[in-house]
Amino acid sequence: EAAVTQSPRNKVTVTGGNVTLSCRQTNSHNYMYWYRQDTGHGLRLIHYSYGAGNLQIGDVPDGYKATRTTQEDFFLLLELASPSQTSLYFCASSGTTNTEVFFGKGTRLTVV
Amino acid sequence: QQKVQQSPESLIVPEGGMASLNCTSSDRNVDYFWWYRQHSGKSPKMLMSIFSNGEKEEGRFTVHLNKASLHTSLHIRDSQPSDSALYLCAASNNYAQGLTFGLGTRVSVFP
Numbered sequence: 001e002a003a004v005t006q007s008p009r010n011k012v013t014v015t016g017g018n019v020t021l022s023c024r025q026t027n028s029h030n031y032m033y034w035y036r037q038d039t040g041h042g043l044r045l046i047h048y049s050y051g052a053g054n055l056q057i058g059d060v061p062d063g064y065k066a067t068r069t070t071q072e073d074f075f076l077l078l079e080l081a082s083p084s085q086t087s088l089y090f091c092a093s094s095g096t097t098n099t100e101v102f103f104g105k106g107t108r109l110t111v112v
Numbered sequence: 113q114q115k116v117q118q119s120p121e122s123l124i125v126p127e128g129g130m131a132s133l134n135c136t137s138s139d140r141n142v143d144y145f146w147w148y149r150q151h152s153g154k155s156p157k158m159l160m161s162i163f164s165n166g167e168k169e170e171g172r173f174t175v176h177l178n179k180a181s182l183h184t185s186l187h188i189r190d191s192q193p194s195d196s197a198l199y200l201c202a203a204s205n206n207y208a209q210g211l212t213f214g215l216g217t218r219v220s221v222f223p
Contacts, residue, residue, distance in 0.1 A: 033210050043213040103155040
């Protein structure tokens, strides 16, 4: 089965703090995604990428930066974390736009 | 306004019963529909996909798609307690926007 590994699995930071969430996929997939999941809002796309060095804006990009350094690695950066960014974050990957998307196990981020 | 609307929000089904879930997209650019299942505390996993009008069956799961109305439905027959989960409908297109998810239907199967 396709593997997407996220780290850390849990993170607590203070308001205004700097956070980097990491994601690595070993599926040779072109597409990688960052989603956040919140009760009442469901899963929402933050940023995605279709290859190393590429970045596309999703539906809820404000307050987030992302960087795809290699085919395998995709990072989500929160430079001035706010309590509204407390959420469950999922990284995912897929080969193309019409193939299965594989999710990592998620990172629970709490901003206090 | 959610671009992908799911109903009902929750469903309680007796073991061995049938569960029927609905999903409609308001985005006419949608090409593909997906159903994902997320057990409590876990990540979403794809259950089924459907791209053409009609019906597709895999074991106890059947999906229907009407592309004209952008409506898809998922039916689970002979429901088992292990089917208790959040069922997420998602839509995508050829423009590489990623999946757009609905809020989900929470299914509870009681013995």
